[in-house]
Amino acid sequence: MDRPDFYRFHQGDRVLPFEASEYEARLADLRAAMEDNGMTACVFTSMHNIAYYSGFLYCAFGRPYGLVVTETDCVTISAGIDAAQPWRRSFGDSITYTDWQRHNYWRAIKSVTGAGAVIGIEADHLTLAQRDLLEDFLEPAVTLDIAPATMAQRMRKSEAEIALIRAGANVADVGGYAIRDAVREGAREIDVAMAGRDAMELEIAKRFPDAEYRDTWVWFQSGINTDGAHNPVTARKLQRGDILSLNTFPMISGYYTALERTMFVGEVDEASLKIWEANVAAHEYGMSLLKPGVSCAEVTEKINAFFAERDLLQYRTFGYGHSFGVLSHYYGREAGLELREDIDTVLEPGMVISMEPMLTIPEGQPGAGGYREHDILVINEEGNENITGYPYGPEFNVVG
Numbered sequence: 001m002d003r004p005d006f007y008r009f010h011q012g013d014r015v016l017p018f019e020a021s022e023y024e025a026r027l028a029d030l031r032a033a034m035e036d037n038g039m040t041a042c043v044f045t046s047m048h049n050i051a052y053y054s055g056f057l058y059c060a061f062g063r064p065y066g067l068v069v070t071e072t073d074c075v076t077i078s079a080g081i082d083a084a085q086p087w088r089r090s091f092g093d094s095i096t097y098t099d100w101q102r103h104n105y106w107r108a109i110k111s112v113t114g115a116g117a118v119i120g121i122e123a124d125h126l127t128l129a130q131r132d133l134l135e136d137f138l139e140p141a142v143t144l145d146i147a148p149a150t151m152a153q154r155m156r157k158s159e160a161e162i163a164l165i166r167a168g169a170n171v172a173d174v175g176g177y178a179i180r181d182a183v184r185e186g187a188r189e190i191d192v193a194m195a196g197r198d199a200m201e202l203e204i205a206k207r208f209p210d211a212e213y214r215d216t217w218v219w220f221q222s223g224i225n226t227d228g229a230h231n232p233v234t235a236r237k238l239q240r241g242d243i244l245s246l247n248t249f250p251m252i253s254g255y256y257t258a259l260e261r262t263m264f265v266g267e268v269d270e271a272s273l274k275i276w277e278a279n280v281a282a283h284e285y286g287m288s289l290l291k292p293g294v295s296c297a298e299v300t301e302k303i304n305a306f307f308a309e310r311d312l313l314q315y316r317t318f319g320y321g322h323s324f325g326v327l328s329h330y331y332g333r334e335a336g337l338e339l340r341e342d343i344d345t346v347l348e349p350g351m352v353i354s355m356e357p358m359l360t361i362p363e364g365q366p367g368a369g370g371y372r373e374h375d376i377l378v379i380n381e382e383g384n385e386n387i388t389g390y391p392y393g394p395e396f397n398v399v400g
Helices: 022-034 047-054 104-115 126-136 146-155 157-184 189-207 221-227 268-289 296-309
Strands: 041-045 066-070 074-079 093-097 120-121 141-145 217-222 243-249 259-265 352-355 357-361 368-370 375-379 384-386
Touching: 022 047, 022 146, 041 047, 041 104, 041 217, 041 243, 047 066, 047 074, 047 146, 066 104, 074 104, 104 126, 120 126, 126 141, 146 375, 157 189, 157 217, 157 243, 157 259, 157 352, 157 375, 189 217, 217 221, 221 243, 221 368, 243 368, 259 268, 259 368, 268 296, 268 352, 268 357, 268 368, 268 375
Parallel strands: 041 120, 074 093, 120 141
Antiparallel strands: 041 066, 066 074, 217 243, 243 259, 352 375, 357 368, 375 384
């Protein structure tokens, strides 16, 4: 019996999130960076870069996946368990490796790169074990880190990307309204979260009938569970006067968007209202700062000063915003575009960034809980465009 190390299994129609011209433009920019750095091939291993350059978003489940880009080729490397799905969902060629013998993944990669090449890698993703195997199988002349260049490229969105992100923001709003309708005393966090998630998945399927549907989710937190931004959903029952944190996260073809709002069940006490209004004011101030030519650090320092003047800075829990695009809660992060003190990136038209100040008041203090508002903004020549539609603040979000 012939047991190949790898093969090509191509069947079905190709379905991609973007037109071929979008991927051709991305690859042209990548190849220019490769030429500048003397690289003859790049071996990508991360979900975000493989999806960005090919359209294919893999599910590893303990198996390695890859994308090899050379001067002429763009080839996904996938496991046999996925059959032809990677080819149907990727731009360019696709090779399937078998498990008849160990490390056929690297044999498939070598069939594209050859031996002795100058290889670009993602130093922030490639494990030490896989780095050793790369050295053994590909015998590169040298390996260089391409990750910073790819991150810089991903931070500047195309018109097609912005259109998809805009649609995602609309879907997040749909989830927000569904959650608002589901909030009532006695409801469980999980029940409210499912209402938001189901509404978003139905909306995505309506807007994108040819997409793959996965990973849309909701974090809906109440009471003490609001203290952290990423606290999981529980079965806690809502009580009158509870602080709530609404967080909807639609995923469309690897592109994540978000809506986050502070809410209260039925009524809000005076101490909580004061904190909430201060955070809303910081949110509005922060959005006004997002414009071309301003650095992430400058925006951060100004919001810090705003909170410090109100004796609230000590309750800040994290930076004030981050980039959007091919990223998720379990892969990808454009760390060069975050609103933090240590990020000097200057905002440019075409960047997409959130404004999301959060204050956490410890349990036992007046106004205890986590307060967070989150909007998505597209930087343009004039300043920014807010593509989030769901209202923020006490007037709309004291519900149930």
